[in-house]
Amino acid sequence: MRKLIVLLTALISGLVFGFGLILSGMVNPAIVLAFLDIAGQWNPSLLWVMGGAVAVSAVAFFIARRRSTSFLGLPVNVPASRVIDKRLLLGSFLFGAGWGTAGFCPGPALVMAGAGSEKAILFVIAMLAGMLLFEIAGHGRKSGVAS
Amino acid sequence: MNIEQTITEIDIPWLALAGGMLIGLATTLFLLANGRIAGISGIVGGIVSGLLHLSWRDLDWRLAFIAGLIVSTLVWRQFFSLPDVQIQASDMMLVVAGVLVGFGTRLGSGCTSGHGVCGMARLSPRSIVATLMFMSTGFAAVYLLRHVIV
Numbered sequence: 001m002r003k004l005i006v007l008l009t010a011l012i013s014g015l016v017f018g019f020g021l022i023l024s025g026m027v028n029p030a031i032v033l034a035f036l037d038i039a040g041q042w043n044p045s046l047l048w049v050m051g052g053a054v055a056v057s058a059v060a061f062f063i064a065r066r067r068s069t070s071f072l073g074l075p076v077n078v079p080a081s082r083v084i085d086k087r088l089l090l091g092s093f094l095f096g097a098g099w100g101t102a103g104f105c106p107g108p109a110l111v112m113a114g115a116g117s118e119k120a121i122l123f124v125i126a127m128l129a130g131m132l133l134f135e136i137a138g139h140g141r142k143s144g145v146a147s
Numbered sequence: 148m149n150i151e152q153t154i155t156e157i158d159i160p161w162l163a164l165a166g167g168m169l170i171g172l173a174t175t176l177f178l179l180a181n182g183r184i185a186g187i188s189g190i191v192g193g194i195v196s197g198l199l200h201l202s203w204r205d206l207d208w209r210l211a212f213i214a215g216l217i218v219s220t221l222v223w224r225q226f227f228s229l230p231d232v233q234i235q236a237s238d239m240m241l242v243v244a245g246v247l248v249g250f251g252t253r254l255g256s257g258c259t260s261g262h263g264v265c266g267m268a269r270l271s272p273r274s275i276v277a278t279l280m281f282m283s284t285g286f287a288a289v290y291l292l293r294h295v296i297v
Binding site for chain 1: 151158159160162163164165166168169170171172173175176177178180181182183184185187188190191192195196199200203207208209211212213214215216217218219220221222223228229230231232233234235236238240241242243244245246247248249251252253254255256257258259260262263264265266267268269271272273276277278280281282283284286287288289290292293294
């Protein structure tokens with residue numbers, strides 16, 4: 001029974017996350033690219049989206065820090081690493097380059113792929129290939145924490 | 148539409164803010180109920196890794212979360228209309244960008260959700276650095292593609 005509730009809360013979390021991306025307009029790569037285009041018609045919406053999301057999440061992490069287990073009795077998995085290494089820097093460098101090229105990051109791309117957008121589906125397939133490439137390149141084993 | 152007109156007058160993009168708070172609500176539920184970080188690249192990457200190494204551990208909740216994301220427009224459409232979406236990138240650019248995003252988020256252990264939202268919310272030094280980095284290269288890529296190469 002608890003197993004089922006855990007899956008249900010995961011499903012609802014993904015669903016509400018998707019609603020947030022739709023309502024905020026972040027599913028539209030044009031709006032994301034307009035934020036990244038400081039030399040053009042700059043659109044600051046993304047900052048407001050991030051600000052709203054960070055403010056609410058901060059409360060959740062504040063509560064989580066005081067608890068040893070989640071409300072469903074599961075361990076709380078918060079990444080503990082504080083090391084800023086080459087992997088983090090190079091990985092984020094490459095991610096940003098791709099993000100700025102298409103205007104898609106993983107969440108919005110999955111939401112739009114679900115909506116049946118062929119271009120989003122193409123992006124998601126390439127993204128999965130990139131992740132597979134990462135696994136095959138042998139980095140997969142070392143990456144314990146995920147986000 | 149009246150709502151949107153009011154928005155431009157006050158100069159605060161309310162829908163963006165409300166949508167962001169909804170994203171925060173989702174990360175809150177996932178953290179406090181499931182004890183997990185709602186980092187989308189990590190969840191998807193975990194599925195890819197699990198399938199490759201034939202390890203089914205943690206596959207169920209990962210698939211459930213991603214299923215929620217994928218059906219979100221279908222559910223949304225029952226109540227509201229979907230916003231217009233413009234994807235200007237060519238197919239070639241989408242493929243290159245997709246591979247960069249997939250590989251990069253795995254190497255850097257996170258994307259806009261894991262580092263940008265969850266990591267920033269708990270003031271993780273790693274996530275702050277990662278977010279500054281991907282924002283910088285995001286700005287640089289758009290600058291190059293729109294104002295230098297054209």
